[in-house]
Amino acid sequence: MADGSIGLWTVPLAVLGGAIRVSTPFLFVSLGECITERSGRINLGLEGTLVMGAMSAYGISYVTGSPWLGVLAAGITGALLGALHAGICSLPRVNDVAVGIALMLFGTGLAFYLGKPLIEPTAPRLPAIDFGWWSDVPQVRAALRVNVLFLIGLALAPILYWAFRTTRWGLLIRTAGESSDAARAMGHSVQLIRLRATMVGGFLAGIGGSFLSLFYPGSWNEGLSSGQGITAVALVIFARWDPLLCLWASLAFGGAAALGPALQSVGVTSGYHLFNAAPYILTLAIMIVTCSPKRTLTGAPAELSITR
Amino acid sequence: MDFGRISRRHLLQGGTALTLGAAAGLRPAFAAETTIGFIYVGSRDDYGYNQAHAQGAAALKKIPGLKVVEEEKVPETDAVEKTIESMINLDGASLLFPTSFGYYNPHMIKMANKYPKLRFEHCGGLWSDKDPKNAGSYFGYIDEAQYICGIVAGYTSKSGKLGFVAAKPIPQVLRNINAFTLGARLANPKATTQVIFTGDWSMPVKEAEATNSLIDQGVDVLTCHVDGPKTMVENAARRGAFVSGYHTNQSPLAPKAYLTGAEWNWEALYPKFVKMIAAGESIPNFYRGGLKEEIVKTSPYGEAVSAEARKHADDVKAKFLSAEGYAIFKGGLVDNRGKTVIAAGTDRGQKDPELEKMDYLVEGVIGATS
Numbered sequence: 001m002a003d004g005s006i007g008l009w010t011v012p013l014a015v016l017g018g019a020i021r022v023s024t025p026f027l028f029v030s031l032g033e034c035i036t037e038r039s040g041r042i043n044l045g046l047e048g049t050l051v052m053g054a055m056s057a058y059g060i061s062y063v064t065g066s067p068w069l070g071v072l073a074a075g076i077t078g079a080l081l082g083a084l085h086a087g088i089c090s091l092p093r094v095n096d097v098a099v100g101i102a103l104m105l106f107g108t109g110l111a112f113y114l115g116k117p118l119i120e121p122t123a124p125r126l127p128a129i130d131f132g133w134w135s136d137v138p139q140v141r142a143a144l145r146v147n148v149l150f151l152i153g154l155a156l157a158p159i160l161y162w163a164f165r166t167t168r169w170g171l172l173i174r175t176a177g178e179s180s181d182a183a184r185a186m187g188h189s190v191q192l193i194r195l196r197a198t199m200v201g202g203f204l205a206g207i208g209g210s211f212l213s214l215f216y217p218g219s220w221n222e223g224l225s226s227g228q229g230i231t232a233v234a235l236v237i238f239a240r241w242d243p244l245l246c247l248w249a250s251l252a253f254g255g256a257a258a259l260g261p262a263l264q265s266v267g268v269t270s271g272y273h274l275f276n277a278a279p280y281i282l283t284l285a286i287m288i289v290t291c292s293p294k295r296t297l298t299g300a301p302a303e304l305s306i307t308r
Numbered sequence: 309m310d311f312g313r314i315s316r317r318h319l320l321q322g323g324t325a326l327t328l329g330a331a332a333g334l335r336p337a338f339a340a341e342t343t344i345g346f347i348y349v350g351s352r353d354d355y356g357y358n359q360a361h362a363q364g365a366a367a368l369k370k371i372p373g374l375k376v377v378e379e380e381k382v383p384e385t386d387a388v389e390k391t392i393e394s395m396i397n398l399d400g401a402s403l404l405f406p407t408s409f410g411y412y413n414p415h416m417i418k419m420a421n422k423y424p425k426l427r428f429e430h431c432g433g434l435w436s437d438k439d440p441k442n443a444g445s446y447f448g449y450i451d452e453a454q455y456i457c458g459i460v461a462g463y464t465s466k467s468g469k470l471g472f473v474a475a476k477p478i479p480q481v482l483r484n485i486n487a488f489t490l491g492a493r494l495a496n497p498k499a500t501t502q503v504i505f506t507g508d509w510s511m512p513v514k515e516a517e518a519t520n521s522l523i524d525q526g527v528d529v530l531t532c533h534v535d536g537p538k539t540m541v542e543n544a545a546r547r548g549a550f551v552s553g554y555h556t557n558q559s560p561l562a563p564k565a566y567l568t569g570a571e572w573n574w575e576a577l578y579p580k581f582v583k584m585i586a587a588g589e590s591i592p593n594f595y596r597g598g599l600k601e602e603i604v605k606t607s608p609y610g611e612a613v614s615a616e617a618r619k620h621a622d623d624v625k626a627k628f629l630s631a632e633g634y635a636i637f638k639g640g641l642v643d644n645r646g647k648t649v650i651a652a653g654t655d656r657g658q659k660d661p662e663l664e665k666m667d668y669l670v671e672g673v674i675g676a677t678s
Contacts, residue, residue, distance in 0.1 A: 010521060010525055012522045015520050016519065021520075022513055026660035028515055039626070112351070116353070117352070119351060119353045119354060119355070120353055120355070139523075142523070142524070142547060177444070214448060214514060216513075217513055217515070217516040217539045217542075217543060218516075218542060218546075219538055219542055221351070221510075221522070221539070222350070222351050222354070222381075223511065223535075223536065224512050226512065228513070246652075257513060257517060258517045258521070259520040260507075260517075261504050261506070261520075262517070264504045264518075264675065265504060265518070265520070269675050270676060272505055272507070276506075276507050276514070301454060
């Protein structure tokens with residue numbers, strides 16, 4: 001302790017800190033995708049939305065000097081990409097998975113193209129709230145520096161859970177996702193519901209991207225996302241389309257991402273590739289244990305193209 | 309299937325190819341200025357490996373009579389062959405720099421065989437006698453610069469704990485880690501370097517996590533060997549640690565925390581190559597060098613570097629620059645498992661091919677290669 005090191009305590013602390021720092025993009029993308037998929041459509045393009053969100057947030061924050069405007073811009077960019085996805089998917093005989101893949105490539109490509117001049121400058125970052133003020137240990141203080149976006153995500157999960165169950169628009173989204181015929185019979189436009197759900201999903205994914213570039217790791221470069229958007233989309237299936245489970249799954253993935261580096265830092269050096277792969281092994285294991293050839297996944301919206 | 313349309317399309321494609329071929333055939337007669345092609349695997353302003361090459365390319369742009377064409381983010385697949393073909397046939401490039409490791413074999417070799425009159429220079433490859441004579445490989449002993457950075461880090465660290473965020477345990481990376489550690493132990497014989505391997509060349513979230521974990525362990529000076537050091541430099545500086553850069557000068561990102569760094573000096577080497585060609589000399593097919601040959605350099609010292617550290621570092625740098633040179637990896641070297649890896653009495657100079665096969669971490673490094 002005297003030399004400022006906290007020894008093996010690094011590992012649980014790093015996993016906690018990682019869960020807080022790394023999970024936020026997962027959380028926003030998975031909550032957004034949860035809304036979209038509950039309405040009966042899959043948007044695989046959220047990886048592109050995440051990267052576009054990160055780029056536009058960084059650019060706007062750099063130009064205006066206000067990171068919060070950057071967050072807003074990221075959300076709007078995401079919503080526009082969501083509208084594009086929904087618009088194309090509303091045409092007859094269009095497969096939403098294929099459109100999603102196309103938009104994923106489009107989003108990342110456009111972000112790399114527009115983001116070229118943004119790699120060098122340093123933009124103002126989002127502030128952090130210091131929840132570790134009570135501790136004298138600098139490591140604890142560092143782990144508990146929490147960004148407001150994480151807290152918003154934390155609050156959003158139970159709100160969505162509640163909204164899906166009890167509110168009118170929650171019911172509408174679920175109806176569109178479970179049986180578009182029923183929604184149509186009630187006199188609602190399924191396309192309009194899905195358009196809105198995809199736009200909200202894109203908005204949240206864009207905000208997730210702004211966290212990447214404006215808070216942690218906290219700068220714009222082309223390897224920034226390294227597949228986190230895709231992981232988050234898969235996470236929704238893993239979380240059985242339940243916003244609360246999305247929260248836990250995001251925290252688990254965030255913590256797992258910190259596990260590999262933390263174990264190496266305390267001297268557990270063998271098999272670090274295995275530890276780095278921990279979240280994916282966990283996902284595979286759960287998928288294998290819970291899947292069945294006899295029925296569709298529990299909780300899957302019936303209108304999804306993968307379950308239909 | 310609509311055969312009519314397909315054959316028409318093929319006809320059009322064939323026609324275009326013919327026109328291009330004819331244009332390419334005519335071109336050399338008009339070639340008044342020399343065109344040089346640069347191909348990067350990543351973004352050329354990544355504050356890292358690719359930016360270092362792009363700075364070298366920028367130095368060539370200033371020379372009159374030279375035209376530089378560049379393409380970024382070209383994968384290490386046959387995509388690079390297409391890029392080379394288009395640079396040759398459309399832009400008229402006569403000297404090509406495919407700068408990424410994976411471009412060399414088979415892609416660049418294939419192109420060098422196909423265009424025997426043009427010159428190909430590859431960064432990092434191992435040219436051998438079997439390879440075409442119009443191809444060459446060059447590289448720098450950047451571990452010399454890392455050794456000097458290690459000295460500075462050893463003096464600056466209060467805890468004696470240094471951190472190294474590395475991508476993969478391959479010889480080039482291990483050589484840097486070992487040189488950095490040996491340098492640091494000149495300054496502080498008790499210094500240790502904690503290594504974290506992230507598993508790939510560009511993993512910003514893992515690099516940030518590794519940086520945080522190292523600092524949590526009491527590490528107060530960090531360096532790295534990943535493609536873009538920006539993430540490590542910014543996150544370490546935010547936590548109040550000092551950093552030593554890599555690839556290019558990252559001091560604008562963290563002016564107070566930046567000590568020094570191991571940089572490529574391509575802006576000195578590339579004009580040298582061009583002069584050799586202009587003078588009718590041939591560039592050696594296998595070209596290597598370190599500080600003395602001006603292929604690598606160190607960043608200017610930051611304000612936090614003490615006078616004592618500067619003096620020691622400058623003394624060692626002078627030894628590298630001297631005629632007799634200086635060996636980093638000297639006999640009696642023990643790895644971090646206690647095994648003697650270089651027997652007493654045998655100094656391994658920089659050009660020793662044994663060093664290109666390095667698979668150990670020296671005493672003082674905390675970490676393992678697998």
